[in-house]
Amino acid sequence: MSSSSSLSSVSPLSYGFPFLYLVAIILCFPQLAHSHCKNPPIIFNFGDSNSDTGGLVAGLGFPVKLPNGRTFFGRSTGRLSDGRLVIDFLCGSVNTSFLSPYLDSLGSTFSNGANFAIAGSATLPKFVPFALNIQVMQFKHFKDRSAELAATGVDGLIGPDRFEDALYMIDIGQNDIADSFAKGLSYVQVVKKIPSILAEIENAVKEIYDQGGRKFWVHNTGPLGCLPQKLALLKNTSDDLDSFGCISSYNAVAKLFNEGLRRKCVGLRSEMKDATIVYVDVYAIKFDLIANSTKYGFSTPLMACCGSGGPPYNYDKKVPCGFLGCQVCDQASKLVNWDGVHYTEAANTLIASKILSADYSTPRVTFDFFCQ
Secondary structure (H helix, E strand, O other): OOOOEOOOOOHHHHHOHHHHHHHHHHOOOOOOOOOOOOOOEEEEEEEHHOOOOOHHHHHHHOHHHHHHHHOOOOOOOOOOOOOHHHHHHHHOOOOOOOOOOOOOOOOOOOOOEEEEOOOOOOOOOOOOOOOOHHHHHHHHHHHHHHHHHHHHHOOOOOOHHHHHHOEEEEEHHHHHHHHHHHOOOOOOHHHHHHHHHHHHHHHHHHHHOOOOEEEEEEOOOOOOOHHHHHHHHOOOOHEEEOOOEEHHHHHHHHHHHHHHHHHHHHHHHHOOOEEEEEEHHHHHHHHHHHHHHHHOOOOEEEEEOOEEEOOOOOOOOOOOOOOOOOEEEEEOEEEOOOOOEEEEEHHHHHHHHHOOOOOEEEOOOOOOHHHH
């Protein structure tokens, strides 16, 4: 990795997680400290890279190298960030350990649930690894296999009754929208795809409900037009940028998708009266972080920490984070974006804190509501 005035090579000796930084996080965001949750919920997560805790590496062997993972883990764990993801903080808030990727066969324990999310996943096309419906099929196999093994006397498995009490998290849709724009579809054409995307998410909730699931936590998608990757790849965007430098049309589609998802959740609540379905406005949290970055102590919110090319975006698809030639910001820097698409641990810390406040949840349910 090369270096510059604002981006520098990082020595392996500096990969440790600073104790004072951890203390500062807990003091500033008390919601992130462990709760008094005595019986943590079983959690099953479905999604894409925003909540992938190592599924891409486990499922496809795709290399995710340092400096990914440098801030907290001191090594790469398959997460596309310098440290923990939002889902890691949510798990910590209810005293449960990080979720193991479903496809990770070595050293994994699934006593607290499983993570089916894999980077690059979308809702469509169906039956393509690892589309949302494939992830749901994997869950059903996991559930059936757990029952089979438990019947033979195998210990440490999730009992049949625990699946009904489990929390089911869904965070997907970003890639459906992003891939549509990447393929050259117009704004109108992408908007027309939204109902089909939403139908897949609705179907996933209904399938899990039919399997006994009654507790759902659904994230909407973030401001796609503010990602350094999109800004760097899309040329001649000056007429389509908002006052914060984000691509207006991309964000407009994201907001239409989110409104549709909100309405789907309303409809599902009416249909499944014995279920709890929480819709979380992650878009509002992330956009606020970008629009008011200095207020939160962040800088250059539209520039990737780990990438290539330098300002304004530090993104080059030919030199991704972790590969030869990439540049990485100083570990003490507080940047919002990690690699052009995903967020830094510092940003994820704030996002998770806002989610845990319940101010962005409908209905206004706190995450520890799901403790047993």
